[in-house]
Structures are given as C-alpha cells and as structure tokens.
Amino acid sequence: MSLNKITPCLWFNGQAEEAANFYTSIFKNSKVTKIQRYTEAGKEAHGQEPGSVLVTAFELNGQPFVALNGGPQFKFNEAISFQIDCANQEEVDYYWEHLGKDADGSKQQCGWLGDKFGVVWQVVPTALKEMLGDSDVERVKRVTVAMMAMKKLNIAELRKAYEG
Known part of the structure; x- marks a missing residue:
C-alpha cells in the first residue's frame, strides 16, 4: 500500500536540477533525493538528449517536490503559489x-x-x-x-x- 501524499510537480525548461539545488540551499532540513535522466527510449516524443536530467526529486522541510524538465510549453504564474x-x-x-x-x-x-x-x-x-x-x-x-x-x-x- 502506498503512502497517501501529494507531491507538487514543478515544470521547468532545462533548469530542474538547478532549481532543486537553489531551493534546498535556502530551506533548512532540505535535500535532493533523486535525479532521473532521459534515456534513448521515447526520444522521438520527448526530444531530449539521453543522459540529460528528466526529474529531480527533492524535499523542503520534509515536503516532497518533483522538478521536471518538460520544456518551454508551460510557465509558472500566480495562480499557484x-x-x-x-x-x-x-x-x-x-x-x-x-x-x-x-x-x-x-x-x-x-x-x-x-x-x-x-x-x-x-x-x-x-x-x-x-x-x-x-x-x-x-x-x-x-x-x-x-x-x-x-x-x-x-x-x-x-x-x-x-x-x-
């Protein structure tokens, strides 16, 4: 049985690892927990170079987050803070x-x-x-x-x- 958690996923354009490192440097009791990389599989759909960062998982004061390098299609705004x-x-x-x-x-x-x-x-x-x-x-x-x-x-x- 899985834990019932909600994990915010933040969409970045190639800056997921940089953002996770930035946030974990500011908030106490925080850490990067995992980095997943793009592979050759699915390259025709995702268009990313194999080995580049796909997802950086991190925690801020125990709250899990995921930073995804999904591309430039979506931008952050005040609707979510x-x-x-x-x-x-x-x-x-x-x-x-x-x-x-x-x-x-x-x-x-x-x-x-x-x-x-x-x-x-x-x-x-x-x-x-x-x-x-x-x-x-x-x-x-x-x-x-x-x-x-x-x-x-x-x-x-x-x-x-x-x-x-």
Whole structure:
C-alpha cells in the first residue's frame, strides 16, 4: 500500500536540477533525493538528449517536490503559489531576500514573491494570520489596509495598524 501524499510537480525548461539545488540551499532540513535522466527510449516524443536530467526529486522541510524538465510549453504564474509561514521578521526577511535573489521585478504586494525561475511564493508571518483572524472587524480592516500597501510584510507595522 502506498503512502497517501501529494507531491507538487514543478515544470521547468532545462533548469530542474538547478532549481532543486537553489531551493534546498535556502530551506533548512532540505535535500535532493533523486535525479532521473532521459534515456534513448521515447526520444522521438520527448526530444531530449539521453543522459540529460528528466526529474529531480527533492524535499523542503520534509515536503516532497518533483522538478521536471518538460520544456518551454508551460510557465509558472500566480495562480499557484507556495506559502511560507514565518515565525518572526527575521524569517520573513531571510526568505524574501534569498528567494528574491536574481528575480527581476517579481516582488509583489502582500508578501508575494516570484523567484528567478518564476515560481511564486507567499512569505507570510504567522502573526498576520492571527491578526486577520481576529473577531474585531476594525482591527482586521486596519491590518488589511496596511498589508495591501506592503510588498515585503513588516510585522511591526502590521502590529501597529492592528493596535490602532
């Protein structure tokens, strides 16, 4: 019987191994777990050179991912993103800086960040989730207005808005 897991598969154009190495260098407790290569079999369909990387399997904090070198047909966009829960401003700053490295103009409002491969991340402090979950409508409104004005989320500024 197989384990019931969902593994995100990210489609790259020849950058699967590079992307997996990039992500595992940023997230603690992460590793590349397997590299599979194209073979001569199916070359007429896939068009890739035998020996080139087909799939790089990796884990980020224990979450499995697959990076597939599938070609240029599909691109990443904001319709799918990965949310990083950050315990404090130091973590927000760390992920924002490292994932945003070499990513031209991809920093977006409300903590959204596209990396150099086009994969979209949401760098979110857990404190924000707590503030937005408050039953006080006015507090939530103030925090939402503050958040909408930010790209990288600033916990101190969000807290200031929350407290009024």
